Amino acid sequence: MAGPLLESKYRAPGRRPGTVARPRLLDVLDGTLEAALTVVSAPAGFGKSTLLAEWLAAVPASTAAVAWVSLDERDDDPTRFWTYVVTAVRAATGVGGSALGLLTSAPSSIESTLVAVLNDVGASSRDVVLVLDDVHLVTSPEVHEGIAFLLEHRPPQLHLVLATRVDPPLPLARWRARGELVEVRAADLRFTEQESATYLNGPMGLALSGHDVATLDRRAEGWIAALQLAALSMRGRDDVGAFIAGFAGDDRHVVDYLAEEVLARLPDATRDFLLETSVLERLTGPLCDAVTGRDDGRGTLVALERANLFLVPLDDRRQWYRYHHLFADVLRAHLTDERAQTIPELHRRASAWLADTGDVPAAVDHALAGGHVDRAADLMERAMPTMRRERREAELVRWARSMPDEVVRVRPVLGMAFAGALAQASQFDTVEQRLADVERAVGPAGGAWPAQPPPGLVVVDEEGYRSVPAGLELYRAALALRRADLGATSAHAQQALSLTPAADDLTRAAAGALGGLASWARGDLARAEAAYVESLAGLHRAGFVADVLGCCIALGDIRRTLGRLGDAERLHRWALALTDPVAPVRGTADMHVALAGVLLERDDLTGAAEHLDASRRLGEHRGLPQNPYRSRVVQARLLEARGDLDGALALLDEAERVHDTDYSPDVAPVPAVRARLRLRRGELRDAEAWARDRRLTADDETTYLREYEHLTLARVLLARRDDAGPGAAAGLLARLEAAAEQGARSGSLIEVLVLRALVAQARRDVPSALDALRRAVTLAEPEGFVRVVADEGPPIAALLRALPRHDPAHAHGRRLLAAVVGAPAPRTLVDPLSDRELDVLRLLGSDLGGPEIARELSVSLNTVRTHTKSIYAKLGVTSRRAAVHRAHDLGVLPRVR
Amino acid sequence: MSSSGPQRYEIRVRGHLAPRWAPWFDGMALVPQDDGTTVIDGPVADQSALHGLLRTIGDLGVPLVSVTATDADAPTHPSRRTP
Numbered sequence: 020m021a022g023p024l025l026e027s028k029y030r031a032p033g034r035r036p037g038t039v040a041r042p043r044l045l046d047v048l049d050g051t052l053e054a055a056l057t058v059v060s061a062p063a064g065f066g067k068s069t070l071l072a073e074w075l076a077a078v079p080a081s082t083a084a085v086a087w088v089s090l091d092e093r094d095d096d097p098t099r100f101w102t103y104v105v106t107a108v109r110a111a112t113g114v115g116g117s118a119l120g121l122l123t124s125a126p127s128s129i130e131s132t133l134v135a136v137l138n139d140v141g142a143s144s145r146d147v148v149l150v151l152d153d154v155h156l157v158t159s160p161e162v163h164e165g166i167a168f169l170l171e172h173r174p175p176q177l178h179l180v181l182a183t184r185v186d187p188p189l190p191l192a193r194w195r196a197r198g199e200l201v202e203v204r205a206a207d208l209r210f211t212e213q214e215s216a217t218y219l220n221g222p223m224g225l226a227l228s229g230h231d232v233a234t235l236d237r238r239a240e241g242w243i244a245a246l247q248l249a250a251l252s253m254r255g256r257d258d259v260g261a262f263i264a265g266f267a268g269d270d271r272h273v274v275d276y277l278a279e280e281v282l283a284r285l286p287d288a289t290r291d292f293l294l295e296t297s298v299l300e301r302l303t304g305p306l307c308d309a310v311t312g313r314d315d316g317r318g319t320l321v322a323l324e325r326a327n328l329f330l331v332p333l334d335d336r337r338q339w340y341r342y343h344h345l346f347a348d349v350l351r352a353h354l355t356d357e358r359a360q361t362i363p364e365l366h367r368r369a370s371a372w373l374a375d376t377g378d379v380p381a382a383v384d385h386a387l388a389g390g391h392v393d394r395a396a397d398l399m400e401r402a403m404p405t406m407r408r409e410r411r412e413a414e415l416v417r418w419a420r421s422m423p424d425e426v427v428r429v430r431p432v433l434g435m436a437f438a439g440a441l442a443q444a445s446q447f448d449t450v451e452q453r454l455a456d457v458e459r460a461v462g463p464a465g466g467a468w469p470a471q472p473p474p475g476l477v478v479v480d481e482e483g484y485r486s487v488p489a490g491l492e493l494y495r496a497a498l499a500l501r502r503a504d505l506g507a508t509s510a511h512a513q514q515a516l517s518l519t520p521a522a523d524d525l526t527r528a529a530a531g532a533l534g535g536l537a538s539w540a541r542g543d544l545a546r547a548e549a550a551y552v553e554s555l556a557g558l559h560r561a562g563f564v565a566d567v568l569g570c571c572i573a574l575g576d577i578r579r580t581l582g583r584l585g586d587a588e589r590l591h592r593w594a595l596a597l598t599d600p601v602a603p604v605r606g607t608a609d610m611h612v613a614l615a616g617v618l619l620e621r622d623d624l625t626g627a628a629e630h631l632d633a634s635r636r637l638g639e640h641r642g643l644p645q646n647p648y649r650s651r652v653v654q655a656r657l658l659e660a661r662g663d664l665d666g667a668l669a670l671l672d673e674a675e676r677v678h679d680t681d682y683s684p685d686v687a688p689v690p691a692v693r694a695r696l697r698l699r700r701g702e703l704r705d706a707e708a709w710a711r712d713r714r715l716t717a718d719d720e721t722t723y724l725r726e727y728e729h730l731t732l733a734r735v736l737l738a739r740r741d742d743a744g745p746g747a748a749a750g751l752l753a754r755l756e757a758a759a760e761q762g763a764r765s766g767s768l769i770e771v772l773v774l775r776a777l778v779a780q781a782r783r784d785v786p787s788a789l790d791a792l793r794r795a796v797t798l799a800e801p802e803g804f805v806r807v808v809a810d811e812g813p814p815i816a817a818l819l820r821a822l823p824r825h826d827p828a829h830a831h832g833r834r835l836l837a838a839v840v841g842a843p844a845p846r847t848l849v850d851p852l853s854d855r856e857l858d859v860l861r862l863l864g865s866d867l868g869g870p871e872i873a874r875e876l877s878v879s880l881n882t883v884r885t886h887t888k889s890i891y892a893k894l895g896v897t898s899r900r901a902a903v904h905r906a907h908d909l910g911v912l913p914r915v916r
Numbered sequence: 917m918s919s920s921g922p923q924r925y926e927i928r929v930r931g932h933l934a935p936r937w938a939p940w941f942d943g944m945a946l947v948p949q950d951d952g953t954t955v956i957d958g959p960v961a962d963q964s965a966l967h968g969l970l971r972t973i974g975d976l977g978v979p980l981v982s983v984t985a986t987d988a989d990a991p992t993h994p995s996r997r998t999p
Contacts, residue, residue, distance in 0.1 A: 270952040272931035356936035
């Protein structure tokens with residue numbers, strides 16, 4: 020968030036009275052509506068803004084909407100800059116509002132926001148002229164990159180106009196070569212002699228001869244600000260000719276000469292007012308009163324504007340003004356020259372008024388400009404809770420970098436807040452040092468923090484002082500996570516939680532999420548789950564929706580692994596309901612993808628496809644950093660479930676290119692996902708190459724972070740069809756099973772058991788295979804897991820068919836069977852085998868003789884013979900051996916090697 | 917030219933600048949010349965300081981004539997330097 024917005028910054032100025040008509044320039048500007056970019060580039064005082072306001076007033080509203088932003092130095096903060104731009108576009112067109120949701124929900128992404136704005140403008144029926152006035156005041160490369168991005172991706176409806184004193188760092192030559200650039204430069208803007216005459220003898224009310232006008236125009240070189248100053252100097256003068264001669268014969272800089280003339284002729288009270296208020300960037304009556312100690316601020320401003328004294332109104336209601344830049348510089352030079360010692364006090368007064376009215380950043384700037392460093396530090400410390408809540412990290416980072424170290428060292432609350440802001444902004448270079456400084460300053464003896472700040476320290480926010488110990492632990496946890504020290508992350512996060520007051524939702528949420536992340540990576544999913552639930556609740560109470568959604572990605576994954584598919588689904592549906600459908604925050608797309616993943620696991624392919632579409636429609640800019648890769652993996656799995664293995668492979672390759680886990684543990688690495696697909700495609704060599712590449716062996720220690728890879732390795736071993744494979748896989752799976760059971764990871768356990776069943780089957784141990792499968796199906800049923808079983812294809816289908824009808828797992832097993840792709844369905848038999856016949860057939864595949872089979876099934880030998888005849892008939896065979904063979908071919912019986 | 921340490925510059929602008937502008941140029945001398953230009957002369961910390969100076973000149977609307985790097989040790993206008 021960029022803090023409160025000044026409406027005057029995004030309102031297009033109206034036409035100014037007393038402007039000279041300049042049809043030659045208006046004609047040039049008409050080209051703006053055909054061009055991508057218009058650059059009006061000239062030094063101060065050349066009438067850039069006036070000309071643009073004049074031209075825009077003549078553009079019919081039905082042709083184009085006009086969005087105007089008056090920039091200042093503080094717009095170097097990209098979030099602030101684009102918030103103003105989007106607000107201006109929205110105020111002008113009514114569209115683009117959805118992008119504001121992206122900026123105001125942290126973590127904000129500028130590019131995401133721009134895409135949203137461009138989409139909205141591109142869908143609009145009217146053209147949009149976006150004017151950035153005084154764009155030279157913005158120097159941050161991030162903002163310049165954003166402007167370049169806007170230009171590169173602009174829809175034809177968008178026309179960008181930059182008014183600037185220096186050419187912007189953009190590839191202007193490229194736009195010029197394409198005929199997409201309109202330029203108005205100083206040479207064009209200079210008043211011609213004719214224009215000078217019109218101006219001086221018209222609005223300025225002089226009656227000069229042609230010769231006088233020519234002399235003035237030559238001396239001022241058509242510079243409008245100079246001509247205006249000259250006109251002000253001449254008004255009411257009897258000796259205009261002498262003035263002009265004196266001016267023409269002087270070597271002084273035109274503005275120096277003329278400003279002095281103008282200032283010398285003003286009443287003392289007006290001159291004092293101008294000098295004292297020149298310290299202000301923006302002027303309004305009460306603020307001027309606070310600075311001057313008088314009570315005529317508003318009246319004086321109105322009078323100055325009427326007298327054309329370089330006062331630029333910033334809104335229609337004449338509430339806020341600024342001095343013309345050039346004139347402000349002259350006034351400040353005079354102020355510094357004549358009464359430098361009063362300047363700190365003027366800034367102090369301005370700072371006090373601004374702080375009282377709530378503009379803390381401007382109050383801080385004035386305190387710093389006046390040399391009141393401690394006052395600035397006090398203001399910062401008091402504003403910190405609000406700034407943090409409003410996520411104004413860029414401003415905080417600017418503060419942290421501007422405040423001298425020796426001031427911060429005796430201010431533990433401020434030091435902690437700066438460390439936090441820098442960590443939030445991923446600028447970790449000084450965080451460790453700042454934390455150490457805070458700790459050293461407070462000096463907790465024997466681990467106990469002094470209840471009152473030790474003498475010598477400055478604390479203005481006492482509440483803040485109490486949360487310093489928790490902050491210290493919190494940011495140490497963040498630093499530990501950054502260097503992948505999970506043990507230290509957990510320990511510091513735990514400490515932070517125990518030190519944070521119950522009411523401090525944000526600190527608790529941050530500590531909870533850090534601890535959760537560490538527990539997750541270490542395989543303690545139950546603990547991670549609890550931490551994330553707590554963290555999520557805090558973020559929800561604090562209203563940080565995008566952060567809530569970010570937490571839900573992790574929590575959903577964790578719940579699935581814990582076997583709680585239903586809880587994961589409810590979580591994602593709840594999270595989706597939190598987002599505003601008109602202005603969805605970042606993370607909305609991620610929730611659709613997560614839901615698609617859950618539905619896919621349930622074999623609801625249609626539902627999964629719908630949510631993937633919803634995510635795509637929202638656009639990648641509504642996704643958090645993980646979404647590009649996660650959405651492709653889910654899409655790949657959907658294609659795979661539909662039998663499009665080539666499409667799935669291409670998507671996984673893409674997923675690998677855009678892979679970004681955003682600090683989350685990489686629990687299902689894309690190359691491992693692809694190795695599984697390779698196996699399904701029969702490309703064993705590729706899968707083996709992957710396992711070699713990852714240095715995986717069946718004897719590895721099994722950690723949770725490698726669980727997915729080890730389960731993939733088990734499949735590779737199984738697919739080898741050699742003698743050693745199944746044995747090695749069996750040992751690995753036994754250890755994975757123990758680990759999953761110990762960690763209560765039912766989701767993992769289902770997968771382990773499915774693989775154990777296949778391994779047992781490969782080792783001709785049908786009873787063990789069925790036993791493992793029965794356990795897997797029993798675990799899968801209540802939460803509706805399907806694909807984890809069905810994805811194993813025909814081998815698992817054969818085993819599923821072998822589950823006896825009286826088996827408790829039989830019913831869900833049938834449902835799983837229906838989801839297997841490419842399984843030759845038993846209905847390929849004209850007359851399908853009955854369950855009893857299947858029981859007999861299974862035993863025919865063993866070494867048992869007829870009487871033993873009868874005993875096994877508790878039926879008479881005759882009954883067995885009847886079933887056997889029926890089986891032969893249905894399978895079209897005449898021998899026991901042929902029946903078993905045929906049954907294998909048809910997938911009716913599990914294949915035994 | 918050495919890339920580290922201050923380098924002396926002589927910046928020439930059109931018109932005579934009043935001495936009150938000196939604080940804008942961080943300790944450099946403003947030396948009015950007979951040809952109607954002003955030479956702003958002195959050490960400049962580094963390249964970004966130089967760009968800052970040029971920007972100030974632009975902001976004041978003073979036409980820039982030339983920028984010359986001079987020897988860091990020898991004063992350029994020993995006879996005319998203001999103290």
